[in-house]
Amino acid sequence: MVIGLKEFFKSKRFLILVVVLFLIIGYIVGAARMGSLKGLTSDFIGFVTAPAKKASASISAAGSSFLRKFVMADAISRENERLREENQDLKDRLIEYEATKQELEELKKYTGLQDKNSEQVPVSGMVIARDPDNKYCSFSIDVGTLDGVKKNDPVITSHGLVGLVWEANLSDSRVKTILDPSINVGVYSSKTFDVGIVEGTLEYAIERLTKMRFIPNESQMAVGDTIISSGVGGTFPKGITVGTVKEIGKENTGTSKYAVIEPAVDITSIKEVIVIISFRGQASQLEEPENDDSGADS
């Protein structure tokens, strides 16, 4: 064994492997310092693999739907019954909603308010890849800069907020979800209007939950309350459902409360999302005020 290893360490191949090792380390440092280096690699590999990922994701989704009918027949039956009851409740609420909506339309005519949601520009995308060892459920979608997607664009579904675009390549993008600690969402409770920040933690991300922090101690928030995005900060549009309160507790510091939030969207199983590439109040659209050095008022 000693003789074999000595030959290996003296061979040209060993030298080449050492050179490659240094190249990889150089690449790591270069990619960390120059985001463009990582972007170039991601663009190329994403361009090559995106069609295969799309095809694979479509086949997997079709197969899952087909198998689900047989494997989850009992669960589907129970869910059907629950949805029937919910549907009836929603029908009753719809009658009340229509009346309120009509009243609001009349008021808008008088005040000239615009529908703020009509200013959102959506781009729909399909989930094509999920990293096997990511604990915050981040994923890749099949739309990128060629479709108008850019970094920090919010990502939603019809049920609610998912997260935001963290890396936009030519033909695909990486999305970080609201389970991720690096994503902060300004929110408020739809019932009590108490404000807070939704911020992911590892502890809750394992259970596919997230955490709302900085809730005032005097808050009357309760389990079951719906949490809505407030639009503060300009990263996420206002009025997007974030989730439902599952549990409320007091922070260790005692200065505020926290709430455990169950996301409105089943992040682990979504297949299609909407990227909002432009909306009213988006931070990237706001112009920075110019510094006026002239000083005194005239």
Add this chain to the structure above:
Amino acid sequence: MGNEGFGGWSSGKTTKDKNSLTKRRLIAVLKWLVYSIIMILSYVLMVTPGFLTGGYSRPMLLIPLTVCISMFEGEFAGGLFAAAAGIFWDTGSDAFMGFHALILFVCCIGCGLLIQLLLKKRMLSAFLLCAAVSVIYSGLYFFFYFGIWPHSGAVLARLFLWDFVPIIIYTFLCTPLYFYLVRFIYRKIRPRSDESPWEN
């Protein structure tokens, strides 16, 4: 690449030698093309939503693939191929760019050396090496992305036991598939003569 030798050839070759050389190089290109296609397919399947998902766990298919290629093709070619596979993995991961490339590169060189010096090209060796690389990779990922950050011990223990260990086991169970596949390709697409793996 592979065991076809690396380095210069003596002058004065006959036409027959040159044709033989061209044929051997074409066979080598074909073999590595097949390996590359398998690598891309494995990467795509590894990240496909809903495919091979057991609970929240999914196998890291690139690990058994690169380990088995290193077993049969040697530490040199296996290491370089593993680095390329790692770059693919990096683009779809939250880890810093080059993380998977570096780990797979070093581990597969080690696997290739162990096969040359100590172990035989058998299924048991593939199991052992794949398990070792899975544990090393998962341990490093867990340490750098969770272990050194301020999380409670209970959360970390739960994360490792309920998330990382199933992934390691799942990856380990995929080893036979890649062992037989790589062995089949290695035996079917190869030149007639093999040279010493460390010939300069």
